[in-house]
Amino acid sequence: MAPAKPRSPNWVTRRQAIVDTSARIFAKSGYHGTGIAELCDANELGKGALYHYIGSKEELLAAIHDRVMDEVIRSAERVEQAGGTPRQRLTMAGDELLDIIARYPDHVWVFLHEFPALTGDRAAQFRKRRREYERSIEAIIAAGIKSGEFRKANPRLITLAWLGMHNYTYLWLKPEGKFTAHDVAKQFATVFIDGIATDHGAE
Amino acid sequence: MAPAKPRSPNWVTRRQAIVDTSARIFAKSGYHGTGIAELCDANELGKGALYHYIGSKEELLAAIHDRVMDEVIRSAERVEQAGGTPRQRLTMAGDELLDIIARYPDHVWVFLHEFPALTGDRAAQFRKRRREYERSIEAIIAAGIKSGEFRKANPRLITLAWLGMHNYTYLWLKPEGKFTAHDVAKQFATVFIDGIATDHGAE
Amino acid sequence: MAPAKPRSPNWVTRRQAIVDTSARIFAKSGYHGTGIAELCDANELGKGALYHYIGSKEELLAAIHDRVMDEVIRSAERVEQAGGTPRQRLTMAGDELLDIIARYPDHVWVFLHEFPALTGDRAAQFRKRRREYERSIEAIIAAGIKSGEFRKANPRLITLAWLGMHNYTYLWLKPEGKFTAHDVAKQFATVFIDGIATDHGAE
Amino acid sequence: MAPAKPRSPNWVTRRQAIVDTSARIFAKSGYHGTGIAELCDANELGKGALYHYIGSKEELLAAIHDRVMDEVIRSAERVEQAGGTPRQRLTMAGDELLDIIARYPDHVWVFLHEFPALTGDRAAQFRKRRREYERSIEAIIAAGIKSGEFRKANPRLITLAWLGMHNYTYLWLKPEGKFTAHDVAKQFATVFIDGIATDHGAE
DNA sequence: TATGAATGAGTCTTCATTCAT
DNA sequence: AATGAATGAAGACTCATTCAT
Numbered sequence: 107m108a109p110a111k112p113r114s115p116n117w118v119t120r121r122q123a124i125v126d127t128s129a130r131i132f133a134k135s136g137y138h139g140t141g142i143a144e145l146c147d148a149n150e151l152g153k154g155a156l157y158h159y160i161g162s163k164e165e166l167l168a169a170i171h172d173r174v175m176d177e178v179i180r181s182a183e184r185v186e187q188a189g190g191t192p193r194q195r196l197t198m199a200g201d202e203l204l205d206i207i208a209r210y211p212d213h214v215w216v217f218l219h220e221f222p223a224l225t226g227d228r229a230a231q232f233r234k235r236r237r238e239y240e241r242s243i244e245a246i247i248a249a250g251i252k253s254g255e256f257r258k259a260n261p262r263l264i265t266l267a268w269l270g271m272h273n274y275t276y277l278w279l280k281p282e283g284k285f286t287a288h289d290v291a292k293q294f295a296t297v298f299i300d301g302i303a304t305d306h307g308a309e
Numbered sequence: 310m311a312p313a314k315p316r317s318p319n320w321v322t323r324r325q326a327i328v329d330t331s332a333r334i335f336a337k338s339g340y341h342g343t344g345i346a347e348l349c350d351a352n353e354l355g356k357g358a359l360y361h362y363i364g365s366k367e368e369l370l371a372a373i374h375d376r377v378m379d380e381v382i383r384s385a386e387r388v389e390q391a392g393g394t395p396r397q398r399l400t401m402a403g404d405e406l407l408d409i410i411a412r413y414p415d416h417v418w419v420f421l422h423e424f425p426a427l428t429g430d431r432a433a434q435f436r437k438r439r440r441e442y443e444r445s446i447e448a449i450i451a452a453g454i455k456s457g458e459f460r461k462a463n464p465r466l467i468t469l470a471w472l473g474m475h476n477y478t479y480l481w482l483k484p485e486g487k488f489t490a491h492d493v494a495k496q497f498a499t500v501f502i503d504g505i506a507t508d509h510g511a512e
Numbered sequence: 513m514a515p516a517k518p519r520s521p522n523w524v525t526r527r528q529a530i531v532d533t534s535a536r537i538f539a540k541s542g543y544h545g546t547g548i549a550e551l552c553d554a555n556e557l558g559k560g561a562l563y564h565y566i567g568s569k570e571e572l573l574a575a576i577h578d579r580v581m582d583e584v585i586r587s588a589e590r591v592e593q594a595g596g597t598p599r600q601r602l603t604m605a606g607d608e609l610l611d612i613i614a615r616y617p618d619h620v621w622v623f624l625h626e627f628p629a630l631t632g633d634r635a636a637q638f639r640k641r642r643r644e645y646e647r648s649i650e651a652i653i654a655a656g657i658k659s660g661e662f663r664k665a666n667p668r669l670i671t672l673a674w675l676g677m678h679n680y681t682y683l684w685l686k687p688e689g690k691f692t693a694h695d696v697a698k699q700f701a702t703v704f705i706d707g708i709a710t711d712h713g714a715e
Numbered sequence: 716m717a718p719a720k721p722r723s724p725n726w727v728t729r730r731q732a733i734v735d736t737s738a739r740i741f742a743k744s745g746y747h748g749t750g751i752a753e754l755c756d757a758n759e760l761g762k763g764a765l766y767h768y769i770g771s772k773e774e775l776l777a778a779i780h781d782r783v784m785d786e787v788i789r790s791a792e793r794v795e796q797a798g799g800t801p802r803q804r805l806t807m808a809g810d811e812l813l814d815i816i817a818r819y820p821d822h823v824w825v826f827l828h829e830f831p832a833l834t835g836d837r838a839a840q841f842r843k844r845r846r847e848y849e850r851s852i853e854a855i856i857a858a859g860i861k862s863g864e865f866r867k868a869n870p871r872l873i874t875l876a877w878l879g880m881h882n883y884t885y886l887w888l889k890p891e892g893k894f895t896a897h898d899v900a901k902q903f904a905t906v907f908i909d910g911i912a913t914d915h916g917a918e
Numbered sequence: 919t920a921t922g923a924a925t926g927a928g929t930c931t932t933c934a935t936t937c938a939t
Numbered sequence: 940a941a942t943g944a945a946t947g948a949a950g951a952c953t954c955a956t957t958c959a960t
Contacts, residue, residue: 114922136425138341142951153952155924163951219422222339259496263488266481267474267497274473285466293462294470301504320940345934357937358941366934520943542831544747548930559931561945569930625828628745665902669894673903676883677876684875691872699868700876707910726919751955763958764920772955 121159124149125169126213128160133212137167137220167220168228174213175235177206182242192250193299196268199243200298201291203272207279208287214276243268247302256302268298324362327352328372329416331363336415340370340423370423371431377416378438380409385445395453396502399471402446403501404494406475410482411490417479446471450505459505467505474501527565530555531575532619534566539618543573543626573626574634580619581641583612588648598656599705602674605649606704607697609678613685614693620682649674653708662708674704730768733758734778735822737769742821746776746829776829777837783822784844786815791851801859802908805877808852809907810900812881816888817896823885852877856911865911873911880907 113121131140131148142163146156160166181202185195207214224232244265250256256264271294279287316324334343334351345366349359363369384405388398410417427435447468453459459467474497482490519527537546537554548569552562566572587608591601613620630638650671656662662670677700685693722730740749740757751772755765769775790811794804816823833841853874859865865873880903888896 117923120923136341138339139426141949143949152925154926154954157952158923223342259500260488263493263496264500266478267500270477271470271474274477275469278469285463290466293466297462297467297470297504298500299504301500301502344932346932355942356935357943360935361940523944526944542747544745545832547928549928558946560933560947563931564944628828629748665906666894669899669902670906672884672887673880673906677880680879680883681875691869696872699872703868703873703876703907703910705910707906707908750953752953761921762956763922766956767919 117159121169124151124156124159125166125173128166129170129173129210129212129216132167132170132220133215137163137216137223164223164225164228167216167223168232170213170216171221171224171232174206174210174217175232175239177210178203178239179235181206182239185246186242192246192253192255193303195246196243196250196299197291197295199246200268200272200295201288204275204279204287204291204294207273207276208281208283211276211280218273218276240265240269250302254304257304259302264302271298320362324372327354327359327362328369328376331369332373332376332413332415332419335370335373335423336418340366340419340426367426367428367431370419370426371435373416373419374424374427374435377409377413377420378435378442380413381406381442382438384409385442388449389445395449395456395458396506398449399446399453399502400494400498402449403471403475403498404491407478407482407490407494407497410476410479411484411486414479414483421476421479443468443472453505457507460507462505471501523565527575530557530562530565531572531579534572535576535579535616535618535622538573538576538626539621543569543622543629570629570631570634573622573629574638576619576622577627577630577638580612580616580623581638583616584609584645585641587612588645591652592648598652598659598661599709601652602649602656602705603697603701605652606674606678606701607694610681610685610693610697610700613679613682614687614689617682617686624679624682646671646675656708660710663710665708670708677704726768730778733760733765733768734775734782737775738779738782738819738821738825741776741779741829742824746772746825746832773832773834773837776825776832777841779822779825780830780833780841783815783819783826784841784848786819787812787848788844790815791848794855795851801855801862801864802912804855805852805859805908806900806904808855809877809881809904810897813884813888813896813900813903816882816885817890817892820885820889827882827885849874849878859911863913866913868911877907 127148128145131144134140135144142153142156145163145166146153149156151159160169181199185199185202188195188198190198221229221232221236244261247256247264247268248261251258251261275290279285279290330351331348334347337343338347345356345359348369349356352359354362363372384402388402388405391398391401393401424432424435447464450459450467450471451464454461454464478493482488482493533554534551537550540546541550548559548562551569551572552559555562557565566575587605591605591608594601594604596604627635627638627642650667653662653670653674654667657664657667681696685691685696736757737749737754740753743749744753751762751765754772754775755762758765760768769778790808794808794811797804797807799807830838830841853870856865856873856877857870860867860870884899888894888899
């Protein structure tokens, strides 16, 4: 791969804006269902000018993915650095995850719906980072089982349950919605952790 | 809408086979990413003949949706007819749902990824049935809360958690996979119902 | 490469006509200078229908190349089978070559001007066959030198001189032109073979 | 046409360098196959700056043509001034021509491949100078026939043979190649002039 | 002199669909 | 029932060129 050529701060700012705007459009009409012309309209740019910023449609899609993935990976790092019991760490991870989902509803929609549209290296890179995050969750759960805090079960399966419960909120969790991310996270943590715990804090 | 033309049994059988085969292709390449030519190849049919059976690409997509939705709605009816405590009914619902997901992995993938591609009446009809199913789950949960079996919480939120946990399995639950649908369902039920229950069966 | 799917005789005929018509357009405006739209006009076909026959613009270009290359290779085979002295064989080769150039002026123009536009396997295949032909000429010249009929010289260099003299006629040799291919070939043979011969038949 | 604006010596020097560098790129990728961006890269200049020097892409192409044509025309003048027998003049013309082809392989490639891309006045001007050169060769040959040095033949046809033999070397004659321009020219002269001569120097 | 953002017509190609056979 | 030729709008993307800075 040729090294990405250096760009002016103006260019970088503008590109970021385009990535965010386009995420909204992709979330509404789907990646394949959105034409370049539609993106041009939304970004108030001619085709040539748009391509000046995005390189290609798929590169734009990858940028949207990265925008979320960067945050998700960073949240996993914060959780790891924060330490605490598995219960505390899983609670924090859920809180951070739902916060991202609520703050980037469009990006996350794209992320969870359109990842099969990534190809080649971009797809590989994306899968790698996704797996990395999932493993960080699985590590917490495995630790909890090992310590006896969580009941004996297949950690991968429990992880998948947790991920499903949390990720699936992308369909309805919105910044201006009925539930706040933090409230939902708290309730989910209660349900899920009580469900897997050996002692039940609530009682 | 014009009443559906009566068709020969042969036609119906062949159409069903085409719907199933096409689900596989859509799951692999996406609805927009799949061309009619590819469907023709997969079904070993010329374009004219294919259209003889499918009417249009979107009608084919709708048929794939219906194939799953019919099963899902029917499972909800079975659950209702079976009766029992909320705990029992929720367990059964999860078992049936995962069974469908495992038996129709391609259809379900399409169902959960490509529903935004449906337009007009077809989209409305689909949303209506989907909501209907979700309400049947919510009713069980609300009943459990009312009866005191489940702890006090927003039933909609709990429903969404349950749906996320179960629906999300479409990403990894396969007929030939490591976990059977029934096993997964049992474990999910344990976790989830323990998580929301007021008394904990495990203790 | 996937095996070319079988085509109806109608399709094959029509395709051949398209190849020939398009050669004329490419010869006039150049390969890169000709748009698909222009080809559609010339062939009285819509874009979709044109692609039904050509596969891609470059495949069309390759078909034009093949049309000539097939003839050229066949002419080399005829020369070989005809036998005779090097002088006779070289004369015959020139006669056959100019005949092809005169009969396919457009194809040959494309062949000699646009071969760098071929890529990948097609380019390799083309270079291979071209070299094959050049070697058949070089073999004749080398035989003449060895037998003493032609004077001592670098056979490759003499071959290149011969090829230049003959190929370059594509710029002016036309079926309806001032000179016939056969006349030109006869005069070229006289000049060239006298130029390299050790005895001069004319005297 | 407006009179060419007067330019600083710096500008002229830089432009010449750009013309030569661009010839290399055009020779590699073709005129239509080369984008302005590629020329900018090769010349290490932004688009605006490049246009400051070249005016337009076609003007750049014309400059490449002129670079060669100027030399070719000048060589014809030198041949004329040098005088001598037709045989001597033709030998000298071949030597000069191959020298140019070997020294400007890229320019000549462009010259011989891309001249159809010139339009309007530029195309007319180019054709005029090209014809001028060809006539100077034809004049030598006609003189040789008239004087009896060359055998009776259509001078135009003999000229075309000579031009083909020499011009066609652009495909393989390179400064660092196996054959030097001077050697090739000498051998070509021997072959060609012996081929058309009435007496044969070799005997 | 030089930059690079912007234009918008143009590139080749694919699309879902129709229809005569 | 089935074929495959035809349509023409739309697909993503590149082009040569201009111009404010």
